[in-house]
Amino acid sequence: MSAAGRQQHPVMAGVLVFFGATRFAKALTIAVVATAFLSHFLRSTIGWPGLVAIVCALVAFAALSFAGRWKQLDWHGLLPISLLIFLAWCTLTIFWSSYVPSSLNGIAYLLAYAFLGVYVAVVRDLIQIVRAVGDVLRVVITLSLALEVLSGVLLDVPLRFLGITGALASGGPIxxxxxxxxxxxxxxxxxxxxFAVELATRSVRRGVGVYSVIIAAGAAVLSGSPVTAGVALVTAVAAGVLLLLRRAAPETRRTWHVALLAVAVAAALLAFLLRGRILDLLSTRREFTYRLEIWRELGRLIDLNxxxxxxxxxYWRSNVSPFFALDVVGGRAHTSALNAFVDVYFQAGLIGFAVFTVFALLAFGRAWVVASSRKSIVFLWTALVLVVLLATSMAESIVLVEYGWLLLVICSVKAARDLSWRRRLRPADEPPPEPRHERMETP
Incomplete structure (x- = not known):
């Protein structure tokens, strides 16, 4: 075929130019993040079919955008191998699943959000991702508080289709x-x-930043969640340690990292040795007792496979075995194991658990090293978001679906691009793409 024949059709070339444009990537990123965080709202209003249709459309648009920007992307060391192995193993579980249709749906949903997470991480700089997440969360939290005021103060009736109990007037929970x-x-x-990173990088107006911090802090307090209180403490400690590490001399950081790792391992070992006493103390709280009952039932099921x-x-399907049998625990329906690692162990076995643990720890380790050594404060976002994700994973499974999974993939890909050993495999005669600097966007 001649060179002229190999040229793209004018219409196709125009389509790729449109979908490969930076403005389209920015809009699509906001749409992806908004769909993930508003997934419960969308399911409650338009149902699963409507939400799935939106996700499928986003995947199609992301694929077209990838095609339009293909030559601009640097694929060396892009995707964490541990992420690919985890996705491959989850896909393989179809072959021995006793609920194949549900597994096909669940794996397709997992892969769709993984693809969207990779897209966002690849086509947008980190500060642009922070801005997109910030813009979406301002709307999500403002909308949440507005509906709580409507339900709990103005109408004084619950909005059951959204799960809002209308308890704002009595101080929550919301x-x-x-x-x-x-x-x-x-x-x-x-x-x-x-919002803290936005303020520190001056990427939003101060008034907008202060308003954002106030509503986020208010939502955290009004949630009345003991899980949130514990995770907030862990995140605050991690932020303080990272800020101290950033001030340390570069030649001493490795020593500090080793010392911190030793302390973390020692603390984990001590917690394991004292697990009986810790469980006795926590069992006095009703919420933990409820979780403990679920984990014990899952332990019996895990022993079978x-x-x-x-x-x-x-998401668990209450209409298939063995999930419907678990609904008797605690007297309420369950959509997860309320612990991401237990959930992975139950659904993907010991192999899946090991791969997922390695994937999560590698992502966190890379993000931590980058955040403690890079000059820009924006790198703290990746590390601290992973702290929130992994700490919350001890009491919730949201990190395996929708916005939790999307954020985990984005953070892992961003961290891997900075520290992956595979970047060294680039052929010596292959020039790297144009560098993509972390840019500030005009507020």
Whole structure:
């Protein structure tokens, strides 16, 4: 075929130019983040079919945008191998799943959000991602508080289709458009990290930044979530340590990292040795007792398929075995194991659990090293968001679906691009793409 014949059709070339444009990537990023964080609201209003249709459209648009920007992207060391292995293993569980249709749906949902997370991480700089998440969370939290005022103060009736109990007048807890108080607290902490980075980098007007911090802090308090209180403490300690590390002399940082790792391992070992006493102390709290009952029931099911798991499903399906049997625990329906690592162990077995743990720890380790050594304060966002995600994973499974999974993929890809050993495999005669600097956007 001649060179002229190999040229793209004018219409196709125009389509790729449109979808590959920076303005389209910016708009699509906001749409992806908004869909993820408003997923409960969308399910409650237009149902699963409507939400799935939106996600499919976003995946199609992201694929076209990738095609339009293909030659501009640097693919060396882009995707964490541990992420690819985890996705591959979850896909393989279809072959022994006893609920194949549900597994197919769950894996497709997992892969769709993973693809969207990779898209956002690749086509947008980190400060642009922070701005997109910040813009979306300002709307999500403001909308949540507005609906709580409407339900709990103005109308004094619950909005049951959204899960809002209307308890604002009595001090909470609130559910907003996120479905539960723990999710409100979780999103509020992500928002606080995001808004603090926006203020520190002066990427939004001061008035907007102050308003954002106030509503996020208010939402966290009104959530009344004990999980949020614990995660907030862990995040505050991590932020303080990172700020101290950033001030340390570069030649001493490695020593400090090793010391911190030793302390963390020692603390984990001590917690394991004292697990009985810790469980006795926590069992006095009703919320923990409820979780403990679920984990004990799952332990019995895990023993039946310990290596390969029962099959990936993501959100639990109450209409298939063995999930409907778990609904008797605590007297309420369940959509997860209320612990991401237990959930992975149950659905993907010991192999999936090991791969997911390595994936999460590698992402966190890379992000931590980058945040402590890079000059720009924006790199703190990746590390602190991962702290919130992983700490919350001890009591919720949101990190495996929708906005939790999207953020985990974005952070892992961003961290891997900075520290991946595979970047050294670039051929010596292959010039790297134009560098993409972390740019400030005009407020």
């Amino acid at each position: 559910q907003g458009v996120l479905g539960s108080r723990n999710m409100v607290g979780f999103v509020a902490l992500i928002a606080l990290v995001t 310990p290596i390969e798991g029962w099959g990936w499903v993501g």
